[in-house]
Amino acid sequence: MLIATWNVNSILARVPVVARWLDSVKPDVLCMQEIKCTDDKFPTEVFQERGYHCQIFGQQTYNGVAILTRESCATGHRGYAGDAADAQSRLIATTVNDINIVDVYVPNGQMVGSEKYAFKLDWMGRLRSFFDTHYDKNTPVLLCGDFNVAPEERDVHDVRLWQGRILFSEPEKAALQHIKEWGFTDAFRLHTEAAGNYSWWDYRAGMFRRNMGLRIDHIWISEPLVKRNVRTWIDIEPRKWEKPSDHAPVIAEFE
Numbered sequence: 001m002l003i004a005t006w007n008v009n010s011i012l013a014r015v016p017v018v019a020r021w022l023d024s025v026k027p028d029v030l031c032m033q034e035i036k037c038t039d040d041k042f043p044t045e046v047f048q049e050r051g052y053h054c055q056i057f058g059q060q061t062y063n064g065v066a067i068l069t070r071e072s073c074a075t076g077h078r079g080y081a082g083d084a085a086d087a088q089s090r091l092i093a094t095t096v097n098d099i100n101i102v103d104v105y106v107p108n109g110q111m112v113g114s115e116k117y118a119f120k121l122d123w124m125g126r127l128r129s130f131f132d133t134h135y136d137k138n139t140p141v142l143l144c145g146d147f148n149v150a151p152e153e154r155d156v157h158d159v160r161l162w163q164g165r166i167l168f169s170e171p172e173k174a175a176l177q178h179i180k181e182w183g184f185t186d187a188f189r190l191h192t193e194a195a196g197n198y199s200w201w202d203y204r205a206g207m208f209r210r211n212m213g214l215r216i217d218h219i220w221i222s223e224p225l226v227k228r229n230v231r232t233w234i235d236i237e238p239r240k241w242e243k244p245s246d247h248a249p250v251i252a253e254f255e
Contacts, residue, residue, distance in 0.1 A: 022050055022052070109148065124176065149167060199213070199247055201214075234248050
């Protein structure tokens with residue numbers, strides 16, 4: 001079973017890229033972030049033609065998350081309980097083959113110390129509470145998405161450049177660690193210890209060609225899934241294609 005996560009940076013702009021990738025890799029589940037469209041504008045038919053059911057929690061212009069599944073599955077959560085009707089669309093959850101899957105698009109935060117940064121830290125705190133309230137770490141739980149945080153020094157191309165900056169500041173890393181302590185294991189690090197593996201590269205200055213990126217897209221799994229995780233990897237191929245997202249998919253294979 002293949003479960004993937006991918007920040008597509010506007011699904012309407014990226015339909016050919018995502019369709020090509022699905023035809024090649026054929027994942028059982030694809031969790032997407034930053035779809036940047038409302039539910040009614042989502043290109044559902046393109047994915048239905050490829051055998052996928054679509055669960056969508058969209059939003060105009062910014063944000064938005066979606067899950068494609070081979071099986072028809074009910075949506076478990078769309079955002080946090082108590083959110084206002086106009087709250088940002090950043091979380092959607094479902095259950096596939098008894099695996100509880102939570103797809104998130106963590107806020108970027110814009111700049112350390114800003115209001116958006118405070119919102120990011122608060123949103124991450126709510127994510128930990130969300131798991132405390134709704135899930136049991138002794139059951140199969142998978143958290144994935146664009147976390148907008150690089151957890152460790154080996155996850156950034158230049159530690160001195162990024163130290164204290166957005167996506168790598170100490171409060172962000174602490175907030176991420178607090179979520180992880182709920183009972184998650186970083187699936188990628190089960191199989192790859194080396195530095196230099198990234199999932200996001202700025203479009204500018206040839207950053208992808210020079211491999212100057214960050215690993216901010218993740219798949220985390222609870223203990224029952226650890227022994228089932230055969231491999232987890234970052235697929236950089238679609239980042240080489242025409243009009244790509246600035247993120248690459250991350251894929252986990254389970255027995």
